[in-house]
Amino acid sequence: MNSTYPTSARGPADHEVRDQILAAATEHFRHYGYAKTTVSDLAKSIGFSKAYIYKFFESKQAIGEAICATCLRQIETEVSAAVAETDLPPEKLRRMFKAYTEATLRLLFHDRKLYEIAASAATEHWPSVLAYEERIGKLLREVLQAGRQSGDFERKTPLDETATAIYLAMRPYLNPLLLQYSLDYTEDGPTQLSSLVLRSLSP
Known part of the structure; x- marks a missing residue:
């Protein structure tokens, strides 16, 4: 990447x-x-x-950041691959919700000790996390723009406003601190949320 x-x-x-x-x-x-x-x-x-x-x-944090950055790159690689498997913007958005959740669960909750690094990174807003969030926003805007060009998504709402709103809907499944409280919903939640978001994006 x-x-x-x-x-x-x-x-x-x-x-x-x-x-x-x-x-x-x-x-x-x-x-x-x-x-x-x-x-x-x-x-x-x-x-x-x-x-x-x-x-x-x-510092120790610098070591933790490097480890965290590696995990985040892995997540991005998996999500990018999932999104690239389809040319349809609505399906790309569905895959984003699903892939981010699955990759975050697998990498950050497989080992509770390493989860401490992710928790510190999210709590203290490490640069690696801020860069990761920026990349999520960028991918969201690209998918939304493609959907507007294809006629799948409405064009009245400002693009950045739409992207921010969708990111906030995804955030409980992206942020490791929040995800631990959403574990009961990780199987169906991303699909239901993406369906709701897609209905709101209809032209």
């Missing part, structure tokens, strides 16, 4: 030591949780000095 996710990282992004730190940190967070882990803990588990880790990441 061409999008970049801003993270507070140091050193070359493709450095193998950086990747090694991220892999070790991911495993450490899985076992002990993000909140309870310090950079010193990571240094001990990896076998590096804390000072050496700081050559690549300025």
Whole structure:
């Protein structure tokens, strides 16, 4: 994916030591949780000095952001692939609702320890999350614009207003903090919401 996710990282992004730190940190967070882990803990588990880790990441949050950004890129890749499978704007919108929910559930709730990173990211508005939300808005506007051009969607409401309203409808299934309270509705909710949204978009 061409999008970049801003993270507070140091050193070359493709450095193998950086990747090694991220892999070790991911495993450490899985076992002990993000909140309870310090950079010193990571240094001990990896076998590096804390000072050496700081050559690549300025803080624990920077490490968490890099891990979070990887998860978000995976979600975007899955959603983009699902949307690209059809040329029909209404179906693209349905697939967005469904794919975002399924990918978020799979990546963020499969491992409750890593969920702590997602929760921190959402709560503290990390740059990687803000970039992710911008990408969702961009994709929404593209689908809406295509639907207006094809005659499937109404054109009277300002595009940005429509995109924002739809994003707010999707948000309980996109935001990990909110999704945990919507688990009972994840099977049918996205389909029902997308159907409601599509009816409101009819010309």
